[in-house]
Amino acid sequence: MSVALTLKNLCRSYVKDNEKFWAVDHVNLEVTPGEFLTFLGPSGCGKTTTLRMVAGFASPTDGSILLDGRDVTNLPANERNMGFVFQNYALFPHMRIFDNVAYGLKVRGESSSEIAKKVREGLAMVGLEKAEHRYPNQLSGGEQQRVALARVLVLRPQLLLMDEPLSNLDAKLRLHMRSEIRRIQQELGVTCLYVTHDQKEALTMSDRIMVMNHGHIEQLGTPMELYEDPATAFVADFIGQANLIEGRLDSDENGYALFEVGGRKLRARMGRQNPPKKAEEALLVVRPENLRIAQPGESGFPLEIVNRYFEGDRVDYDVVLPGSGQKKPYSMSVPFLPGTKLVEQGAIIEAAFTPEAGVVIRR
Incomplete structure (x- = not known):
């Protein structure tokens, strides 16, 4: 398979207070042609520095x-x-939209007829055919971002780089622009690197996601791989919500583990990316939507309800292991069906999950 972009031991260091600080620490990466790859992580993790x-x-x-x-x-x-x-779009405020999109083509020295053709094709691609005679301040934030995208796409770049392009838009417009950017990228087949700290953007738009932390790659994989098989506690907690239950790996067989917590042995998938060793302290990762109240006679483990939030279609519970001194509660999201009752605060319940819905990783 051909490779569109390769990063080999890419580093960027600074000296801070007479100490070397690694903003990007030996990043290795291969990106395939036409791929939409997202750099995801918290502020200061090195994603924008890598893109730059x-x-x-x-x-x-x-x-x-x-x-x-x-x-x-x-x-x-x-x-x-x-x-x-x-x-921040970086449009020229004194230029009409046509001239903003045409700017790079003019710098290249292309003919007037070719520029006009490409600009109109670019504006049509982003749904702004009728905006060519307007100025940037006459457009909404979403429209300005689409102009910025058209200005880049008319140049037919080998690689499209996007740095938090939706962060200045309101929530509803962000949702719309997610699908628009993904649609355009797929139609053109252009290879794209996209930087965001928004996990939902990353999950919904990407072919693969590179999760970064402290300048290095924590994990690289498809959205589903990261969500269902996180390599580290950081990835599990950063991609969606996750309960990180501390315990010990009792045994493993055929890809499944027996995980000991609170005197109970729970069956869950063994993590493929970062599996613990037998008898080693480990973490059981269970998403809130996969943790439920056990049916009568079903094997589970005890949890105490410390708070609840009625959401209409579901109830979110904060839960702790009784007598554990646990400081941060776990979360449990239970569908609310008509006729069912809310569990009272202070009640101790039996919680359960299917083995496929939990994964055991190294602590």
């Missing part, structure tokens, strides 16, 4: 960047054939 090095806006301390096998590590940004969509 790929774009040529920042120089790596060490390592190399290859575009279609060609080393571009030391090339200036304008020679890399990459398109960058900024968080």
Whole structure:
């Protein structure tokens, strides 16, 4: 399989208070043509710094960047054939929309007829055919972001780079723009690197997600792989909500583990990415929606209700292991059916989950 982008031991370090600080710490990555890959992580994890090095806006301390096998590590940004969509749109306020989109084409020296053709094709692609004579301040935030996207796409970049492009939009518009960006990217088949700290954006838009923390890659995989088989506690907690139940691995067989917690042995999947060893302290990862009140006679483990939140279609409970001194409660999200009763605060219940819905990882 061909590779559109390769990062080899990519590093970026700074000196802070006379100590070396690694903003990006030996990142290795291969991106396939037409892939939508998201860099996901909290502020300061190194995702934007990595993107800026790929774009040529920042120089790596060490390592190399290859575009279609060609080393571009030391090339200036304008020679890399990459398109960058900024968080703040970066449109020229004194130019009409047509001229904003045409700007890069004019710099390239393309003919007027070719520029007009490409600009109108680009505006049609983002649904703004009728906006070419307007100015940026006459458009909504979502429309301005689409203009910024069109301005990049008309250049037909080998690689499309997007840095938190939806962070300045309201929640409803973000949802719409997620699907629009994904639709356009798939229609064009352009390879895309997308930076966000929003886990839902990453899950709904990406072919693969690279979760970063403290400058290094915590895990790289499809959205489903990260959600169902997290490699670390950080990934489990950052991708969606997760209960991280501390205990011990009793035994494992045929991909399933017996996990000991509170004197009970629970059966769950053994993590493929970061499996613990027998008798080792471990974590059981169970999503709130997979934890439920056990049926009569069903094997489970005790939990105490410390708070509840009625959400209409469901009830969210905060729960702790009785007598454990647990400081942070776990979460349990239970569908609420007409005629059923809410569990009272202070009650101790038996909770259960299917073995496939839990995964045991190294602590």
